[in-house]
Amino acid sequence: MPIISLKNVTHTYSEGTPLSVSAIKNINLDIEAGELVGIIGHTGSGKSTLIQHLNGLLKPNEGSVEIDGENIWADKKKIRSVRFKVGLCFQYPEYQLFEETVYKDIAFGPKNMGMNEAQIKESVLRAARYVGLKPELINKSPFDLSGGEKRRAAIAGVMAMNPKILILDEPTAGLDPKGRQEILAMIKDYKKKTGSTVLLVSHSMEDVASVATKILVMNKGEVAMYDTVPNVFSKADELEKIGLNVPQITRIFIGLREKGLDVETDVYTVAEGCRRLLSLSKGGNC
Amino acid sequence: MGKIIEFENVSFRYEADEEGQQLPLAVKNISLGIEEGSFVAVLGHNGSGKSTFAKLTNAINIPESGKVTVNGLDTADENNTDEIRRTVGMVFQNPDNQIVATIVEDDVAFGPENLGVEPKEIRRRVDDALKAVNMYDFRNSEPYKLSGGQKQRVAIAGVIAMQTRCIVLDEPTAMLDPNGRKEVLATIKRLNKERGITVVLVTHFMDEAVQADRVVVIDNGEVYADGTPREVFSKADELIAVGLDVPQATQLAKALKAQGVDIRTDILNEEECIQAVMKLLKE
Amino acid sequence: MVRDITIGQYYPGKSLLHKMDPRVKIVLTLLFIVVIFLCKNFWSLGLMAAFLFGGICISGVPVKMLLKSLKAILLIVFITALLNLFYATGGKTLLDLGFAKITDKGVYTAIFMTVRISCLITGSSLMTYTTTPTMLTDAIERLLSPLKVFHIQVHTLAMMMTLALRFIPTLIEEIDKIMNAQKARGADLESGNIIDRAKALVPILVPLFVSSFRRAYELAFAMECRCYTGGNNRTRMKQMKLSLLDLGFVFGAVILLAGVILLNRFFAHLI
Numbered sequence: 001m002p003i004i005s006l007k008n009v010t011h012t013y014s015e016g017t018p019l020s021v022s023a024i025k026n027i028n029l030d031i032e033a034g035e036l037v038g039i040i041g042h043t044g045s046g047k048s049t050l051i052q053h054l055n056g057l058l059k060p061n062e063g064s065v066e067i068d069g070e071n072i073w074a075d076k077k078k079i080r081s082v083r084f085k086v087g088l089c090f091q092y093p094e095y096q097l098f099e100e101t102v103y104k105d106i107a108f109g110p111k112n113m114g115m116n117e118a119q120i121k122e123s124v125l126r127a128a129r130y131v132g133l134k135p136e137l138i139n140k141s142p143f144d145l146s147g148g149e150k151r152r153a154a155i156a157g158v159m160a161m162n163p164k165i166l167i168l169d170e171p172t173a174g175l176d177p178k179g180r181q182e183i184l185a186m187i188k189d190y191k192k193k194t195g196s197t198v199l200l201v202s203h204s205m206e207d208v209a210s211v212a213t214k215i216l217v218m219n220k221g222e223v224a225m226y227d228t229v230p231n232v233f234s235k236a237d238e239l240e241k242i243g244l245n246v247p248q249i250t251r252i253f254i255g256l257r258e259k260g261l262d263v264e265t266d267v268y269t270v271a272e273g274c275r276r277l278l279s280l281s282k283g284g285n286c
Numbered sequence: 287m288g289k290i291i292e293f294e295n296v297s298f299r300y301e302a303d304e305e306g307q308q309l310p311l312a313v314k315n316i317s318l319g320i321e322e323g324s325f326v327a328v329l330g331h332n333g334s335g336k337s338t339f340a341k342l343t344n345a346i347n348i349p350e351s352g353k354v355t356v357n358g359l360d361t362a363d364e365n366n367t368d369e370i371r372r373t374v375g376m377v378f379q380n381p382d383n384q385i386v387a388t389i390v391e392d393d394v395a396f397g398p399e400n401l402g403v404e405p406k407e408i409r410r411r412v413d414d415a416l417k418a419v420n421m422y423d424f425r426n427s428e429p430y431k432l433s434g435g436q437k438q439r440v441a442i443a444g445v446i447a448m449q450t451r452c453i454v455l456d457e458p459t460a461m462l463d464p465n466g467r468k469e470v471l472a473t474i475k476r477l478n479k480e481r482g483i484t485v486v487l488v489t490h491f492m493d494e495a496v497q498a499d500r501v502v503v504i505d506n507g508e509v510y511a512d513g514t515p516r517e518v519f520s521k522a523d524e525l526i527a528v529g530l531d532v533p534q535a536t537q538l539a540k541a542l543k544a545q546g547v548d549i550r551t552d553i554l555n556e557e558e559c560i561q562a563v564m565k566l567l568k569e
Numbered sequence: 570m571v572r573d574i575t576i577g578q579y580y581p582g583k584s585l586l587h588k589m590d591p592r593v594k595i596v597l598t599l600l601f602i603v604v605i606f607l608c609k610n611f612w613s614l615g616l617m618a619a620f621l622f623g624g625i626c627i628s629g630v631p632v633k634m635l636l637k638s639l640k641a642i643l644l645i646v647f648i649t650a651l652l653n654l655f656y657a658t659g660g661k662t663l664l665d666l667g668f669a670k671i672t673d674k675g676v677y678t679a680i681f682m683t684v685r686i687s688c689l690i691t692g693s694s695l696m697t698y699t700t701t702p703t704m705l706t707d708a709i710e711r712l713l714s715p716l717k718v719f720h721i722q723v724h725t726l727a728m729m730m731t732l733a734l735r736f737i738p739t740l741i742e743e744i745d746k747i748m749n750a751q752k753a754r755g756a757d758l759e760s761g762n763i764i765d766r767a768k769a770l771v772p773i774l775v776p777l778f779v780s781s782f783r784r785a786y787e788l789a790f791a792m793e794c795r796c797y798t799g800g801n802n803r804t805r806m807k808q809m810k811l812s813l814l815d816l817g818f819v820f821g822a823v824i825l826l827a828g829v830i831l832l833n834r835f836f837a838h839l840i
Contacts, residue, residue, distance in 0.1 A: 010773075035696030043463045045432070057749055080755055088753040096750040098775035108772065147332060157754060174460050176331040176490040178529030203463050245464045248534040248556055249314075255560040261567070267800065271532050273542040281547070281567060344794060368796055376794045383784045384791035388703045388735045395806035397795040408806040428736040442796065 001069055002030035003165060003197050004054060008063035011049055013062060023049035025221045031199075031214075033164075036191050037228075038208030039201045040244060041218030047201050050218065051167050054199075055086040067165070084113050087163030091170040093154035097142040102133070103154050105142050106195070109161040114227070127160035128153075130190045132182075148179050152186075159190065166190070167199040172207055180204075206247045209233070209268035234266035239268050249273045289319035290452050290484050291343050292375065296352035298338060306409070312338040312463050314507040315352070320486060325478045326489045327498035327515075331529035335507035340456045340488045343375040346468065352461035357451075375445030377448070379457040382430075382438035390432075390440055391416065391425040397448035408447075415443040418481070435466025439473055453477070459491065471497065492519070492531045496554050503528070520552045535559035578638070580698040585814060586628040587699045589707035593815045597822050598696045604829055605689055613832035621695070622687055624706040630698045638694040639687060646686050654679040674839075678713075681839055693726050700735045711809060724800025731786075740781065746778050761832055 009027040024046040031037055041047045052058040056072050056079040064071050064085075066103050072082045090096070099105035106127055110120045128138060131152040137145060142153055157170060168187065171179040188211045191198045202208050208215060208229075215232040217225040219242050225232050232239070236250045246254075246268075253267045253276075263280065267273045298313040312335045320326055322341075330336035341347040342354050345361040357373050359366040375397075378384050387393035391412050398408040416422040419439040429437060438458050445453050449453050455474065459467040469495055478485045487494060495501045501518040503511040505528040511518045519525065522532040539553045539562065549566055553559050586594075601617075608614040639646075652677065660674030697705070710727035717723055751772045752758065758769050766787065 009332040016753055042465065055753060080757065083753055083755050090746065090750045090753070093750065095780055096616075096747055096772075098772045098779075100598070108751075108756075109754040112757065161755070176529060178331055232791060240424075243465070249538060252535060252538065252556045252559050252563075255556055256563060259560065259564055261564070270541055271537050272536040273534075274545065277538075277542060277563060278545055278547070346790060346794065368798075371794055371796050374793075378787060378791055380784075380787060382739050383787035386732060386735060386788070386792060388731065389701070392703060392806070396792075396797070399803050399805055400796040400798065402804050404804045405804055405806055405808050408804065412806060428738075429735070430742070448795065 003033040004029070004031040005066040005069075006030075006053070006063065007066070008203060009053060009060045009065060010062040011053065012061050013060060023221055024053075027223055029216070029223060029226060030232045031197065033197050036188070036193060036198045036211060036213045037216055038212030038214070039199060039216045039218065040208055041224075042243065045218040046221040047218050048169065049221075051088060051169060051199065051201060054165070054167060055088045056082045057088070080112075080243040084109070085163055086165045086167065087161050088167045089155050089158040089169065089171065091173055091188050093158070093171075094147070094150035096157070097150060097154055100141060101139050102128075102142050102145070103138045103221060105153060106157045106160045109157055113161060116151075120283065122162045123162060124156075125155040130193065131157050133187055135262040147173065148182075151175070151183070155183075162194075163196065165197045165199065167201070169201045170203065172202070172204070173199070180207065187211060205239075205245055205246075205250075205268075209247060219246070229268065230266045233268050234264060288322055289320040290357055291320040291486075292353075292355045293318050293342070294353045294355075296342060296349045296354055298342060298347055298350050300338075301354065302422045311350075312507055313342065316504075316507075316509055317352075318509060318512065320452070320484060322484055323478075324500060325475070325485045325498045326487070326488060326500045326502060327495035328502045329490065329492065329518075329530060330488075330504040330510075330519060331490055334504050334528075336488045336490075336504045337456055338453050338507075339504060340376070340486070343452075343454050343486065344376055345370050346376075350407045372448060373450055373453055374452045375450035376446055377438065377441045377445060377453060377458050379460050381434050381441060381461070384441050384444075385429045385437060389425075390421065390427050390429060393429065393440060394425075394443045394447050397444055401448065411447045411449065412443075415447040416440075418446055419443045433466060434462045435469040436453060438462065438466070438470045441456060442470075442473060442477070445464040446481075446483070450483070451470070452486065454486040456488045457490070458487070459489065459494065467491075467494075490530070492525075492533060496533060503530070505529075515554055516552050519554060522551075576600070577635075577696050578694065579701050580628075580630045580634060582629045582699065584627055584629045584699065586624060586695070589699075589818055590807055590809055590811055590815045591700050591704040593697050593811065593818060595705075595708055595712060597818060598693055600822055600826075601692045602689060604826055605685055605692070605824060607829055607833065608685070608835045609833045611681065612836045613829040614681065614688070616825065616828050616832060617702060618684065618688055620821075621692055624695055625691070628695060628699050630695065634698065635691050639690055642690055642710055646683055646698060649686060650679040650683045653682045677839055702734045703731065706734070707805075707807070708809070722800075724803070728800075736784070739784075740777070743780060744773065744777060747773050 006027050006029040009024060011024050012022045027050065039047050049058060053060055057198065059073060067082060067086060069236050072079065097105050100106065103124055106124045107120050110123045113136055115123065133149065133152050133156060137149060142150060145153060159166065172183050175183065184207055187198060187200060200208065200212060212229055214227065215229055216223065217232065224242060233250060236246050236254055249270055250265060253263050253265045253273065256263050257265060263276060267276060293316050296313060296316045297311050299311045300309050302308050313361055313379060328336050328339060338347060342349060344369045344540060348362050354361045356370045359370055361370055385393050386396050387465050395408050396410045397412055401524050416425050419442050421439050421443060424432065424436065429440065459470050462470065474485050474487065475497060477483045487498060489495060496515050501513065502509060503518060510528060511521065519532050519536050522536055525532050533554060535553050535556050535558065538559060539549050539551045543551050549562050553562060605617055608617060625632065654671060655669045655675065656679040657672060657675035660672035662670050662672050666670040708729050710723055713723045756769060756772055
């Protein structure tokens, strides 16, 4: 049984007014537990609308959202409990920090869940470990942290709710290459340690390719592709047609194929590219 | 051509924090000149001192020691400040926090208005600047309805309308999506080519730096590397060591070379890489 | 979506009212309000209403939108009418409720007051419908500029108004984002007593203040970089020039004023 199941989900903003904008249309999607799904698409492709449906921040105009086999809107009063099961961390999450100490801020979610002190402490410290926050920072004011540390503290605030599904919207936005690598490695590590399902929204195909097990491509409010990483990249030319930025290494292989070379385009890491080219020259194709 | 901005042994540190502890130098002993009409990328990771460097160019930051001159004028002399900011315009990271007016064209007019330019001349400059960044059709729009890339282009138009000879952009694309980044980069490249405006682009995206005439890598407040993109990016390992990226095309060439393949390693973009690989396979 | 919000209530158009110099528009609107209070009977008030109706026709602003602005003050209109209905003295008694009497004068006064307030609100909203907030702040700055003599920082005030207008949509968007982020962490904003609800605002207000200060700081830098040094020696791209059109409107206003005075004299006063 899939952990997330969307059936005919449609959402229209300002419905019934002349300003109505259809954000997602008739989405059917099943995501299995334990996947690390990269969600890719332009601004306005419906990515953000989609993920806000998964934790009940938005209600579909049509269709149903099922988490763990249960329709999350079956009982409106229980919608808050869905948010603990499906942790959603927004873009630039450091702008949500508000408490006096990092500890208290991370504890905000667990407290809202009604955990007792001992459970809260355990969750907070565990989340801080997941994101690699140094123990001496825990009792500092979140506003005294560096940019990267703030980002980590904010992500820990969502992880501390021990969600079965963790959704991260552009967790690497605004970070430099090293910071990006660290956050991605942290997410991969979190998934390995907890076994939870992780959804990662990103503009960067490189980022997604390096960590995800599956890729969901959104285009104009619809699911354009949902498949394993190699399968999605084998249609790299289609991705380019949608106007998505495929990694440079993939573009090189698209270019080589256009020059008449017999290569596949499902290459998305430099190491893989190197291996393919070497086997090509050894295979005596030239 | 002459140098429009010159740094001579410049060091700078921010004011002490609340406990009165002296902060370390953010910029250490930098000496370099920016040629008029060039497109220079300043590359560095977050906290490397590259933003501090940018703010030294137009008298927001004044050197602790050493000297910064813009068009021969010392930035430390307050009497020069207006003239310096008229010469070197600045565009910041967050597009929202630099637009002051509720209508696009009013915002572009803000700079010239501050300079006391004649109303008719302002109108002419505003129209010209908006056309230069392809935002003329949006002149009567409200800024909050624009995309991030469009807002940044409005901010750039605001600088052009002041007829600055040099634009310093402090991570203008860090908060934009890929399309916004492309728009902004295409705009500044065009301004540099067509109008000869000197561009200093502070960034941590190597794919943007690749397109410049010259790349200055700043690490730990010091100039770590300085040269053409080809020279700088061929030192891939060193760049990665200071927390930066190199183009995948360059990485691929390096990886092939390490496997004993005879390929040039000063490759910058995919076209060059494709050519090199094709050549290799033909031989 | 937040993108749909509009600040003020400008209705885009190219009518004569839209083209009128905003300074003249503000002065005439103020004059209109004063004259409305000079009206003493239905004849003069009727003249005002007729002019207003003419203005609405010229402006091209849909009557529906003007009615919407009336809806907001419906309660005030209703209470005023009710008070006048019962408190007006004299005239023929129409209905005796024992504790209060309704007289024909009361009925007339109630109707008069309702029409007067409606004209007042419609007249001033007609101005805001045909003038952008930016033009309004500009016009106010220029109208108040003589106050500089008294060392009042008119330019600074106007700049503050402009920046407020500029940042209101940005802040609304920001509040929306922060609320969603905290809701995703299980924040409960909808239930509990007043104290609980006030407490629930802390996770929203603190980040909002922090980011507003950051914005203000960055904005100040950006303005400095664009050579902003306050109002001195500044020029403006958009000049406000009085045109024949404005003269025409002023002329019309004078006729209206004369008409009201005449009608007040020749017909019996109601109040």
